[in-house]
Amino acid sequence: MKIALFSTCLNDVMFPQAAQATVRLLERLGHTVAFPREQACCGQMHVNTGYYPEAMPMIRNYVSTFEPVLDGEWDIIVAPSASCTGAIRTQHAMVARTQGDEELATRAERVAAKTVDLPELLIDVLGQADVGAYFPHRVTYHTTCHSLRVTRVGDKPLQLLNHVDGMDFVPLPDADVCCGFGGTFSLKNADVSAAMMSDKMGNIKATGAEILVAGDYSCLMNIAGGLSRTRSGIRAMHLAEVLAGTRDEPWVAPATNTKVGA
Amino acid sequence: MLDKLKELGSSIGLNPADWSEQDIEEQKLGWYPGHPTPDDPLRWGRTFPEGARETLQNTQMRRNLGYATGKIRTKRNTRVEELPDWEELREAGSLIKRNTLAHLPELLETFEQKVTERGGIVHWARDAAEANEIAYSIIAAKGVDEVVKVKSMATQEINLNSYLEERGIEAWETDLAEMIVQLSHDMPSHIVVPAIHRNRSEVKAIFEARMEGRPRFATNEPRELAMAARAHLRKKFLSAKVAISGANLGVAETGTLAVYESEGNGRMCLTLPETLITVMGIEKIVPSYRDIEVFSQLLPRSATGERMNPYTSFWTGVTEGDGPQEFHLILLDNGRTNVMKDEVGREALKCIRCAACMNICPVYRVSGGHAYNSVYPGPIGAILTPQLLNATDRKDPATSLPFASTLCGACYDVCPVKINIPEILVHLRHTITEANRGGLPNAWDVAMKGTSSVMSSGKKMERAGNAMKAGRLAAGRDRKIGHIPLPVAKEWTGTRDVPAPPATSFRTWWNDEHEETK
Numbered sequence: 001m002k003i004a005l006f007s008t009c010l011n012d013v014m015f016p017q018a019a020q021a022t023v024r025l026l027e028r029l030g031h032t033v034a035f036p037r038e039q040a041c042c043g044q045m046h047v048n049t050g051y052y053p054e055a056m057p058m059i060r061n062y063v064s065t066f067e068p069v070l071d072g073e074w075d076i077i078v079a080p081s082a083s084c085t086g087a088i089r090t091q092h093a094m095v096a097r098t099q100g101d102e103e104l105a106t107r108a109e110r111v112a113a114k115t116v117d118l119p120e121l122l123i124d125v126l127g128q129a130d131v132g133a134y135f136p137h138r139v140t141y142h143t144t145c146h147s148l149r150v151t152r153v154g155d156k157p158l159q160l161l162n163h164v165d166g167m168d169f170v171p172l173p174d175a176d177v178c179c180g181f182g183g184t185f186s187l188k189n190a191d192v193s194a195a196m197m198s199d200k201m202g203n204i205k206a207t208g209a210e211i212l213v214a215g216d217y218s219c220l221m222n223i224a225g226g227l228s229r230t231r232s233g234i235r236a237m238h239l240a241e242v243l244a245g246t247r248d249e250p251w252v253a254p255a256t257n258t259k260v261g262a
Numbered sequence: 263m264l265d266k267l268k269e270l271g272s273s274i275g276l277n278p279a280d281w282s283e284q285d286i287e288e289q290k291l292g293w294y295p296g297h298p299t300p301d302d303p304l305r306w307g308r309t310f311p312e313g314a315r316e317t318l319q320n321t322q323m324r325r326n327l328g329y330a331t332g333k334i335r336t337k338r339n340t341r342v343e344e345l346p347d348w349e350e351l352r353e354a355g356s357l358i359k360r361n362t363l364a365h366l367p368e369l370l371e372t373f374e375q376k377v378t379e380r381g382g383i384v385h386w387a388r389d390a391a392e393a394n395e396i397a398y399s400i401i402a403a404k405g406v407d408e409v410v411k412v413k414s415m416a417t418q419e420i421n422l423n424s425y426l427e428e429r430g431i432e433a434w435e436t437d438l439a440e441m442i443v444q445l446s447h448d449m450p451s452h453i454v455v456p457a458i459h460r461n462r463s464e465v466k467a468i469f470e471a472r473m474e475g476r477p478r479f480a481t482n483e484p485r486e487l488a489m490a491a492r493a494h495l496r497k498k499f500l501s502a503k504v505a506i507s508g509a510n511l512g513v514a515e516t517g518t519l520a521v522y523e524s525e526g527n528g529r530m531c532l533t534l535p536e537t538l539i540t541v542m543g544i545e546k547i548v549p550s551y552r553d554i555e556v557f558s559q560l561l562p563r564s565a566t567g568e569r570m571n572p573y574t575s576f577w578t579g580v581t582e583g584d585g586p587q588e589f590h591l592i593l594l595d596n597g598r599t600n601v602m603k604d605e606v607g608r609e610a611l612k613c614i615r616c617a618a619c620m621n622i623c624p625v626y627r628v629s630g631g632h633a634y635n636s637v638y639p640g641p642i643g644a645i646l647t648p649q650l651l652n653a654t655d656r657k658d659p660a661t662s663l664p665f666a667s668t669l670c671g672a673c674y675d676v677c678p679v680k681i682n683i684p685e686i687l688v689h690l691r692h693t694i695t696e697a698n699r700g701g702l703p704n705a706w707d708v709a710m711k712g713t714s715s716v717m718s719s720g721k722k723m724e725r726a727g728n729a730m731k732a733g734r735l736a737a738g739r740d741r742k743i744g745h746i747p748l749p750v751a752k753e754w755t756g757t758r759d760v761p762a763p764p765a766t767s768f769r770t771w772w773n774d775e776h777e778e779t780k
């Protein structure tokens with residue numbers, strides 16, 4: 001399959017390991033990955049903070065960058081982030097329409113229909129719950145709100161983790177409760193955000209896991225920031241990083257990257 | 263100079279003298295002091311972040327809330343999961359309410375006509391002041407100085423109790439939790455369980471200090487406390503000549519009203535006194551009698567996790583020789599027609615006040631109802647309060663409410679009438695942003711404008727990615743950025759470390775790896 005990767009802007013500049021692992025995983029499974037260079041940000045932060053006109057250039061850019069998917073340039077677009085996928089699917093057309101650009105809204109809808117989160121690609125499109133991954137660590141999983149309630153990936157990430165060889169998986173209590181990030185919420189309501197994050201950390205620490213996994217570096221950045229500040233010794237990793245390696249060829253993020261949490 | 267310092271300290275909650283005052287008051291009372299009655303129950307005066315800064319410090323309250331909301335959530339889930347057609351019911355509830363809103367004027371007229379035909383007297387109130395004035399004049403004409411009340415959000419919204427008190431009429435709340443709130447001179451912090459922020463020991467202390475006859479309790483067992491409340495209330499029920507209630511729904515087709523409750527106090531108020539005054543928001547209408555079927559399944563399960571609540575009372579006008587012989591219905595607008603004007607926002611008027619959204623909300627769970635600075639807290643409050651008030655000016659504290667959410671979406675999934683709360687939150691954020699354009703831009707305007715161009719171009723992102731490397735200088739050898747004393751970043755780094763940006767952005771890495779492929 002020809003798969004276009006939307007790395008997301010946060011992964012691009014802060015957490016390249018998520019996108020790198022996605023590339024490795026998909027190539028390992030025999031697919032061709034493309035990275036359309038004009039891609040930038042999906043505009044989620046601007047939309048969620050109420051700045052629709054400012055988000056329009058981002059929406060326009062996403063649509064024009066990935067529109068070739070409709071002509072068969074790629075089979076599908078994957079983003080290793082449920083919140084960005086969710087924003088593309090539920091907000092792009094809505095914002096364009098509110099701003100009076102019906103033409104863009106229609107195009108955005110068609111491109112959005114071709115945009116999936118990583119677990120959706122693996123399970124729904126490729127039909128592959130077992131990706132042959134090996135990850136010999138004690139792991140717990142935070143479901144992330146947008147994967148549960150916007151893109152609705154349901155238990156697909158858990159199906160994937162279930163097949164990972166060597167892993168000691170510990171369920172996270174209250175996994176479906178928000179970690180308190182919420183984009184600009186964490187700045188506008190810093191105290192409440194910190195309180196929510198601290199509840200989340202309590203649950204994570206109670207699992208005794210070495211590594212906290214989630215499908216979105218925005219939530220991970222939040223929780224890992226707290227785990228690091230409290231010297232918990234628990235690392236945060238993206239689902240793709242867990243799935244990327246095999247027993248014969250473990251995956252290690254390029255040395256230029258930052259480990260999160262530890 | 264010193265006074266100025268103290269003043270400054272107090273304004274940001276950092277004056278030790280204030281803490282000790284509050285501690286002393288708490289010691290004296292035996293419970294954490296309640297929230298004083300505000301002039302406007304929809305706008306207590308502070309923004310959400312300001313309110314939350316105080317409530318978050320109340321660790322006892324956080325524990326109480328965590329425990330109580332957890333219990334209700336579990337019960338609700340059990341009772342919802344056993345229904346095979348829950349999603350269809352939600353859809354039906356949503357459509358009935360949408361239909362109601364689309365035909366509200368006609369339905370209200372039919373409703374008025376039916377209530378009148380059956381001997382009721384209908385009054386229309388544009389706002390809180392009119393509603394209070396109408397209620398007061400009815401009570402004053404009866405020459406009584408006390409009334410009994412059924413728990414009602416509509417009367418909380420208009421501050422009826424205070425209005426009556428100023429005019430020498432005592433209004434007794436008869437719902438147990440509402441009574442706890444009233445006795446402790448507090449404000450409700452939840453729309454179904456108003457005293458959810460209190461635990462048993464606090465309730466015991468409140469009863470011992472404030473209940474008539476100053477009872478003493480050996481334990482804080484709920485049964486013992488409830489029996490005392492029962493004895494206290496029984497006297498009120500038997501002597502009161504006038505009762506005031508709200509309504510969970512009003513049926514346009516028949517002029518029937520309904521109250522769903524758990525304790526039977528409502529039934530007492532609705533049947534014993536000679537005169538009944540009901541204050542109902544105009545959006546509480548349902549078109550036909552059959553619609554009750556849907557809401558009777560949705561409401562109790564969502565509110566208290568019961569298949570059916572213990573007491574459900576229906577009444578239509580007056581019935582000779584049975585129940586109140588004089589019935590007044592006050593139909594309250596108080597901003598609702600303003601909400602109607604907004605095509606997206608008006609969905610908030612579908613709300614049946616079950617509180618499922620606040621029970622599941624992780625923001626509510628840690629910050630509590632008082633942080634919202636309105637009688638409508640939680641997710642529904644965050645979209646309803648600013649709309650009822652038509653609040654769009656950033657100086658209005660109510661405009662902080664739509665931002666009091668992480669948009670996690672849990673509220674939408676539990677809402678029995680499918681109000682897409684996250685979507686409305688974003689919509690209101692947009693409305694507020696637009697309404698404040700043209701003035702002096704704030705830090706957010708600048709940041710959002712400034713990043714718009716970079717974040718919509720691959721080339722500019724590439725340059726930005728390279729520039730991010732500068733951040734590595736701020737990080738030490740451990741590649742972590744701890745506390746940054748810059749004003750924007752401090753909210754984040756006060757409680758979290760930030761990893762240093764990578765030496766290479768993904769884009770650059772890709773370019774290096776895939777040079778051959780363009």
Ligand code: SF4
Binds near residue numbers: 676677
């Ligand atoms: S918004 Fe929905 S969940 Fe919240 S109180 Fe209203 S009906 Fe219940």
